[in-house]
Amino acid sequence: MASFRLRNCTCPPDRKRCTCGAKWEYRIRYLDRKAGKYREKSKSGFDTKKAAQLAAAEEELAIERNGFAENGNETxxxxxxxxxxxxxxxxxxxxxxxxxxxxxxxxxxxxxxxxxxxxxxxxxxxxxxxxxxxxxxxxxxxxxxxxxxxxxxxxxxxxxxxxxxxxxxxxxxxQQNNESKLHYYTKDQLDVLLEACKPVKNTKYKHSIQYYTLFSLLARTGLRIGEALALTWDDLADDRISVSKTLVYPLNSTPYLSTPKSKASVRQVKLDAVTLMMLKKHRVNQKEVILRYPGYTASADNLMFHQQDGRWLRTNVVREYFKEVCKRAGVPVLSPHALRHTHAVHLLESGANIKYVSERLGHASVKITADTYLHVTKKIEQDALDLYTAYIAD
Structure with missing residues (x-):
């Protein structure tokens, strides 16, 4: 509620109108719901009471509508x-x-x-x-x-x-030298890394090839980790994987499925023969692991990758496991996202069309792909120019 008064008025109390030039002030008392207590807000300098009333009404509406009471004073x-x-x-x-x-x-x-x-x-x-x-x-x-x-x-x-x-x-x-910011593995490093993903002696579920399959899939398709962890076996049809969702695993919160990063991220990703065979082997292995280890349960949602209790794999656990594999393999310790970059770089270096690479990765535009893998696309451009120069000179 607002109240109004003339500030510093020197007129006699019995005067009906102010003649000393004093200004009107409004004062608003309101409940700060977040703090649970009443606050006051005032402003002076109005020539007439009507002007003060209009300004106070506008301020009261702003307080009620937005909940932000202080004019820039809020932390x-x-x-x-x-x-x-x-x-x-x-x-x-x-x-x-x-x-x-x-x-x-x-x-x-x-x-x-x-x-x-x-x-x-x-x-x-x-x-x-x-x-x-x-x-x-x-x-x-x-x-x-x-x-x-x-x-x-x-x-x-x-x-x-x-x-x-x-x-x-x-x-x-x-930032200069952007290529140093892009982390990926060479072909030789990738081979060593994936070999180190295979189960090692004395591990709890040493018969499982789940992590080997997961990291191989990331490296041979360029899927984002959230997209891969959201996959079910229903998403695999013939030699293609359907990407239509991503797993979000917030810190200290309940995981949930969301739509992919952009419209272009909803896509069909074609698998090469080796990757397809690997997934089929993983599907059989998954059933074997469930039968072999007491307490290891199947996923009610038919997940392609899951924890021993059938729930989604935790992204932070996957990242930590990946770091351990990197150390074991003696390759740079990066994040699983580096496998996405690795796939893109290997595709481009092999001569794949950049538009195809962009669509396969689910980028919103070819420009994103070109900018991200600038050093590779520059090399492709130079190789093409060298071929042209050799052709003209022949």
Whole structure:
């Protein structure tokens, strides 16, 4: 509820109108639902009571609609947590929300949580972006900045709690020698790595070839790890795998299936003869393992890869297992995503058309493929030019 008064009025109490030039002020008392207590907000400087009443009504609507009461005084931690939970979570895909929440929690809040919204300065923010660029790839820095800038844009245009966005059109440092950022295995390294995936003596389920099959599949199809872990045997038809879902396994939360990263990620991936035979062998082996080990149960969802209790494989467990295999094989310790890069690089080096590679990987555009594997495409371009030069000179 709003109240109104003339501030610093020096007129006699019995005067019906103010003649000293004092200004009107409104004061709003409202319930901060998150804090569970009442707060007050005031503003003065209005020439007439009517002007103060109109401004107060507008402010009350903003408080009721958005829940953000302070005009830039709210801490970034409070604002971002509300922004994510109330305004983003119901309106974006779960996998998108998971990425946004993780970046806010791990990358944005450690630096900015105690700042107020109105305390953000362009120069300090640019310095922070420059520091991030020393730690992360250019793409990751752009993603973090995009999330933060989107939140601040909403503070300006949706909630009217800031007058402008101080971090728009910020400069993301260009990183040189991008090829060093792309991690993949050579053909020889891949052979050694996959050989080390085979069950070793004295392991708990040493008869299982599940991890060997999983990592081989990633390396020979370019599937994302979430896409592979979401596969069921129903997704395999003849010599093709149907990719229409991805497994999301949030930290300390319940896993769930989501749609793939983009429309282009919904695709049919053709298998070579060796990979197809390997999957058939894995299917038989999976049944053998269930019969061999007490407590090892089948998947109720007909999963292609699953835990001993029949549930989805945990992505963090797969990553840790992969690291151990890398150490055992004596190859660079990377993440399973490096197998996707490996497949793409090997395809391109073998002479595959870049459009085919892009479609096989499920990229949204050929440009993404070309930019990601720039050093390989440059080599292909040079090899083609060398062939042309030799042909002309002959």
């Amino acid at each position: 970034i931690k409070t604002y971002l947590e509300d922004w994510l939970e109330i305004y983003k979570k119901p309106n974006v895909k779960p996998i998108t929300y998971s990425v946004q929440e993780r970046n806010v929690r791990l990358n944005i809040l450690p630096q900015w949580e105690n700042y107020r919204l109105k305390d953000i300065t362009r120069s300090e923010y640019q310095k922070w972006i420059n520091e991030l660029s020393k730690k992360y790839s250019e793409g990751t820095v752009r993603r973090i900045h995009s999330i933060f800038s989107s939140a601040i844009n909403d503070a300006v245009h949706e909630f009217q709690i800031l007058r402008d966005n101080p971090i728009q059109k910020i400069k993301i440092p260009k």
